[in-house]
Amino acid sequence: MAFWFWYGLRNGIRSTRYPAAPESSAGISPGRPLDTLFADPLEAARAAANCPASAITAVDSLARVDFKKCVFCQRCHFGTRDELHWDASFEWTQRHSSERGYEPLPRDFAHSLHIIVVDAGDCGACLNEVKQLNNPLYNMHRLGFFFTATPRAADVLLVVGPVSENMRGPLIKTYEAMPDPKRVLSVGTCAITGGVFGQTFTSAGGVGSVLPVDLEVPGDPPPPLSILHGLLVVTGRKQPMDAQHSPVNEVSK
Amino acid sequence: MITTPTTPPERPDVLSLEANIEARFKTAVSISQNKNQEVLIALERPSALGALCKFLFWEAGCSFAGLVVEEQQEEWQLIYLFLLPGKHWVHVSLLIPLEDPTVPSISAHVHAADWYEREAEDLFGLHFEQHPRLGDFVLHDQVWQEGLAPMRRAFDLRQPRLERQPNQAWRPTLVVKDPGAFAMPVGPVYEGGLGESVHFLLETVGEDVIRASPRLFYKYRAVEKLAEGKTISDGELLAERFAAKSAFAHSLAYCQAVERAASLDIPIRARRLRVALSELERLRHHAGAIEGICQSTALNVSEAQAAIVEEQLLRASCSFSGHRYLFGLNTPGGLRRDFDVDICRRLLSAVDRASGELRRLEDRLRYTSSFLDRLEDVGSIDAVAARDLDLAGPVGRASGLPNDLRREYPYSGYGEYSFDVASEKEGDGYARLRVLFFEVRQSAALIHQALESLPPGETRTAIEHVPAGTTMGWVEAPIGSAFHWLRINEAGLIGRYRIMTASFRNWLGIHAAVENFAFQDFPIILATFGLSVTECDR
Numbered sequence: 001m002a003f004w005f006w007y008g009l010r011n012g013i014r015s016t017r018y019p020a021a022p023e024s025s026a027g028i029s030p031g032r033p034l035d036t037l038f039a040d041p042l043e044a045a046r047a048a049a050n051c052p053a054s055a056i057t058a059v060d061s062l063a064r065v066d067f068k069k070c071v072f073c074q075r076c077h078f079g080t081r082d083e084l085h086w087d088a089s090f091e092w093t094q095r096h097s098s099e100r101g102y103e104p105l106p107r108d109f110a111h112s113l114h115i116i117v118v119d120a121g122d123c124g125a126c127l128n129e130v131k132q133l134n135n136p137l138y139n140m141h142r143l144g145f146f147f148t149a150t151p152r153a154a155d156v157l158l159v160v161g162p163v164s165e166n167m168r169g170p171l172i173k174t175y176e177a178m179p180d181p182k183r184v185l186s187v188g189t190c191a192i193t194g195g196v197f198g199q200t201f202t203s204a205g206g207v208g209s210v211l212p213v214d215l216e217v218p219g220d221p222p223p224p225l226s227i228l229h230g231l232l233v234v235t236g237r238k239q240p241m242d243a244q245h246s247p248v249n250e251v252s253k
Numbered sequence: 254m255i256t257t258p259t260t261p262p263e264r265p266d267v268l269s270l271e272a273n274i275e276a277r278f279k280t281a282v283s284i285s286q287n288k289n290q291e292v293l294i295a296l297e298r299p300s301a302l303g304a305l306c307k308f309l310f311w312e313a314g315c316s317f318a319g320l321v322v323e324e325q326q327e328e329w330q331l332i333y334l335f336l337l338p339g340k341h342w343v344h345v346s347l348l349i350p351l352e353d354p355t356v357p358s359i360s361a362h363v364h365a366a367d368w369y370e371r372e373a374e375d376l377f378g379l380h381f382e383q384h385p386r387l388g389d390f391v392l393h394d395q396v397w398q399e400g401l402a403p404m405r406r407a408f409d410l411r412q413p414r415l416e417r418q419p420n421q422a423w424r425p426t427l428v429v430k431d432p433g434a435f436a437m438p439v440g441p442v443y444e445g446g447l448g449e450s451v452h453f454l455l456e457t458v459g460e461d462v463i464r465a466s467p468r469l470f471y472k473y474r475a476v477e478k479l480a481e482g483k484t485i486s487d488g489e490l491l492a493e494r495f496a497a498k499s500a501f502a503h504s505l506a507y508c509q510a511v512e513r514a515a516s517l518d519i520p521i522r523a524r525r526l527r528v529a530l531s532e533l534e535r536l537r538h539h540a541g542a543i544e545g546i547c548q549s550t551a552l553n554v555s556e557a558q559a560a561i562v563e564e565q566l567l568r569a570s571c572s573f574s575g576h577r578y579l580f581g582l583n584t585p586g587g588l589r590r591d592f593d594v595d596i597c598r599r600l601l602s603a604v605d606r607a608s609g610e611l612r613r614l615e616d617r618l619r620y621t622s623s624f625l626d627r628l629e630d631v632g633s634i635d636a637v638a639a640r641d642l643d644l645a646g647p648v649g650r651a652s653g654l655p656n657d658l659r660r661e662y663p664y665s666g667y668g669e670y671s672f673d674v675a676s677e678k679e680g681d682g683y684a685r686l687r688v689l690f691f692e693v694r695q696s697a698a699l700i701h702q703a704l705e706s707l708p709p710g711e712t713r714t715a716i717e718h719v720p721a722g723t724t725m726g727w728v729e730a731p732i733g734s735a736f737h738w739l740r741i742n743e744a745g746l747i748g749r750y751r752i753m754t755a756s757f758r759n760w761l762g763i764h765a766a767v768e769n770f771a772f773q774d775f776p777i778i779l780a781t782f783g784l785s786v787t788e789c790d791r
Contacts, residue, residue, distance in 0.1 A: 008554040027568025074581035125497030135560040
């Protein structure tokens, strides 16, 4: 069975160099819609009406995007007259809108971070994207980040899904079993606003209504590098994308 | 388990099927056919239900596609969906009074119906007479009180957290009572959370798992209830997002249901592109499933290689369609966008690279005895048990069931392509792995056939009006056959949306594979089944 050894070696190192160097391979991110300044208020209004997730609001000729609500239906991207500008980035992590404020974990955690993931009703996409971080192409271990099987050893609680009622208990138990200091990262639109599942008798409509969330990684699903960016923000190695700087995002059309 | 003949007798054609049923159940049924050539059997007397379903499943050789329950003005309608492979749909319909929702259980005759009845009991508050195990299913007893019945029309979905009196004393039923017996709980948060939320109770007296009971629905998000009252275009979002690893397949089933209701022919270009995208999704899904199997046996290099292929296919999907999980493409009437020659060519070369890589991986795995030792004769399900549980998808095909809808009941023009359907006899973990590798090759070939024969033209036909009524769409999703049943009401909105998936059927069957194997085989058996929890829970 020595051939496995050679087979592995021959493939060489395939990991991305992010965050040391920028990563721009094709297909690493679906990108995201940007606030777009149309020539006519009517176009902006049409773009807003076209969004099934109410993520777009029209302010005069400006179509403003609340990215935390976006479900990536791409209806403002393909096959429409009122196409929004798209940005191919992936560094999307934002602070949670609570008043608690956000602070990165102490420096000691920067190169030794243990993460427990809880699937609280995820559709499978976010969870699969989280799983990709262990894949040689992303190889999270090189940054000192590890998934752990026990909440007792975890520093970060990474939650995907809108928090289904049957998972509320296990999620809270997991959080309570974690030692301090700890941070909660909600990953994906569903974990932030409930996404297409919204708030119902069996969906809490996001992790924020169950646990004190620190950071949010929007996207449906956010690609692996976005999640990695989130983890880098948790440790203070990267800055969150400031949710307030939308004028910079405005692109006129 | 029911003892029955190993091979079903010759499949009767529809005429003899109808004649047969009429001869046997003369006074109990009335038979008709609708415009889609579906055989509709209206049952006059509930008492004949069990015998009729037994006849359809065991003698006529139908497979059981699922149970649709609908609350109507004056009664409950239950539709038991059977599929006569390669032939026709058979709908057995039963009306029971609203105030007395008692139905005879058919799961003693059709084992595959067991969970459908438990689900209907929990969500609609129907009572299935003589069902051995009702209660605590979708709505867990330590979270919800009994008798909630959220799928009833009167139940308001938007009420936030309910006042609840759950049964705090609820404990799982332990069956193994031998001296020294104990139960090992696994989940719902396990493997560092990288496994989907599901709980297993493994009962044992030592080394072997004697009884395995999976507990699902931790992720129940009431997708079917959410869809009610939505527009057809909003329903699309739900169809696509309840199980993202088969997003394209499920959105296709949904779209086909709507198109069928509107009697709409979609452009050939869109049909071919849909085939290419479905197969791309299957290819990516199977790469992930193969990765899971390699991981479960701790063969790390092969796991890494399969993982690279999966990620490369995700990237190829993103470059091709704009989304890594193919969201936002399907729409009733066709596809939301078109793809030019260049982009198709790039996809083909990515597919070739991926399938070549998986082929090399397969060749190495075949000669790795330590790997094969963990798969061969592990988690075996023979043809009789597979048929009894009506296992779907690659799992069923590994036990010799001809259950591929692309062949048995073609859709989206699958009849025009040349491809082979995997079929293995052993039904063990290795047979399931071989089926996956076989389907990878077929999918790659199908993508070539579809993209190389793309005619010019539109990719979308506008749908003007969807008439009120019921309709159904089906696909062979990567995990197995899925059926989407839809009622469109007078206002053109969704009246009832019912999703019946392969994972739901196969989770019922997984105990048959796990029981009587050692504990350390459990993760491997789980991986070779490759099931999705979210597809089951909805």
